[in-house]
Every structure is written in structure tokens, then in C-alpha cells.
Amino acid sequence: MLDDFFIQISTEPDSLSFAQTIAVIDQHYDFTPVAFQNGELQNQAGENTGSCKILAFAQLHQLSEAQTLQLFGEYYRQVMDTPSGTDHQNIRNFQRSGWDGVKFNAAALHLKNN
Numbered sequence: 448m449l450d451d452f453f454i455q456i457s458t459e460p461d462s463l464s465f466a467q468t469i470a471v472i473d474q475h476y477d478f479t480p481v482a483f484q485n486g487e488l489q490n491q492a493g494e495n496t497g498s499c500k501i502l503a504f505a506q507l508h509q510l511s512e513a514q515t516l517q518l519f520g521e522y523y524r525q526v527m528d529t530p531s532g533t534d535h536q537n538i539r540n541f542q543r544s545g546w547d548g549v550k551f552n553a554a555a556l557h558l559k560n561n
Contacts, residue, residue, distance in 0.1 A: 449475055456510070460517035461524070465497065468518045472500045476556040483555070486540030486548035498537035503555035512545045 452471045455463065472478070478500055480493040490499065498519075505515035516523045519538050526538045533539075540548065 453508075456514050456517060460514070463517055463520045465518075465520040465522050468501060468504075468520060469497055472504050472556070475559055476500075476504070477559055479553070479555055479557070481555045482552040484548065484550040485537050486544035488536050488540045490537070492552075495537055499555050502537075502541070502549055503551065506546070506549065506551075507556060512541070516541065 449471065478496070480496055481499065482492045483490050483499055483502065485498070485502065501518045502515065505518060510518075516538065519526075519535075522535050523538055526532065526535050526542070
């Protein structure tokens with residue numbers, strides 16, 4: 448399933464949904480809430496866990512910034528539709544600062560022993 452997901456990221460990125468991305472991550476990884484920095488935004492452990500999971504997953508798999516943004520699914524598309532909006536701050540900060548702005552205090556994801 449993970450291989451199919453990576454194919455979808457490459458061939459049909461606009462078909463991704465936030466829920467689908469989180470389901471794939473939850474199926475393959477154990478998650479530990481950790482604090483993380485995303486550009487100017489400091490997220491405490493347990494805060495914005497969806498963004499934490501997606502950024503940690505994308506970092507582990509060395510996805511590009513464009514691929515990472517697509518993992519947010521409909522939330523990323525909402526941000527693209529409202530460039531001057533103030534919602535979805537983790538997406539907006541990642542758009543501005545990219546991987547250079549992302550720092551985790553500890554590992555958030557650990558591969559499950561399936």
C-alpha cells in the first residue's frame with residue numbers, strides 16, 4: 448500500500464486527501480507527539496498532530512516540498528485558493544520556509560513491526 452501511495456503522489460497528487468495521508472501514516476507508523484518548528488510557527492507536543500505526522504513522514508521519505516504540500520490534500524488546495532488567508536498556518540509556513548524551516552525536537556514516527 449505504501450508503494451501505491453508513493454505512485455499516487457507522483458502521478459495523481461491532486462487526488463490525495465488529508466484523511467488518506469493520515470490513514471497511510473497511521474497504518475505504517477507509530478506516532479509520538481513531539482514539539483516542532485515550522486518556519487515562524489512553534490508547535491507544542493500534541494498540537495497540530497496532523498501536520499506533525501505529515502511533515503515527519505515526508506522528511507523520512509525525503510519528499511520534495513511540492514510533494515509534501517500535496518500530502519495535506521484538500522487543506523493545501525484551500526490554501527492555494529486563498530493565498531492571503533490566515534488559516535492552515537502550518538501549510539502556509541511550510542510554503543514560505545520549506546524544509547529549511549522544519550525542525551523536530553525528537554522523532555515523531557517509528558515504523559511499526561508488522
